[in-house]
Amino acid sequence: MGKHIHFKRGKIKFDKYGGPPGKASIARLITPDISKTMGAGIAKFDGCSIEWTVLYDEVIVVLEGKFRLRLGKGFRTKLEAKPGDVIWLPEGTPLRYEGDKATVFYGLYPVDWRARHGM
Numbered sequence: 001m002g003k004h005i006h007f008k009r010g011k012i013k014f015d016k017y018g019g020p021p022g023k024a025s026i027a028r029l030i031t032p033d034i035s036k037t038m039g040a041g042i043a044k045f046d047g048c049s050i051e052w053t054v055l056y057d058e059v060i061v062v063l064e065g066k067f068r069l070r071l072g073k074g075f076r077t078k079l080e081a082k083p084g085d086v087i088w089l090p091e092g093t094p095l096r097y098e099g100d101k102a103t104v105f106y107g108l109y110p111v112d113w114r115a116r117h118g119m
Helices: none
Strands: 023-030 039-046 048-053 057-071 077-081 086-089 094-109
Touching: 023 048, 039 048, 039 057
Parallel strands: none
Antiparallel strands: 023 039, 039 094, 048 094, 057 077, 057 086, 057 094
C-alpha cells in the first residue's frame, strides 16, 4: 500500500487545457505514478467547448459555477449541472465539456487509459 497524499488547495497547479475560445485548465492529481487503478483531478471551464470521447469510466462532481455537457449524436443532449451535482459517464461517451466559471472534481478508471489506447 502506498503513502497517503494531501493536496492543499493553494498548492494545486493547473495546466492550460483546450481553448480558445474561453479558458479551461486541469490539475491532474492522481496519475499512474501514484495509483495503478484510479485517476482523479480538478478541472475548470469558462466559456469554452472541449470535444472529447471518454476513454475511461468517469465521475464528475460540480464544485462551483455552471457546468454543462453536450452528449449524443450531434451533441444535441444538453446536461446542465450546478454545485453538488454528480455525473456518471461510461467509457466511450462522446461529449463536449462546457461551463461558466465552473470547477469540477473528476475521478476516472482505469488510470492507465492512455497506455491502453496507445497514446
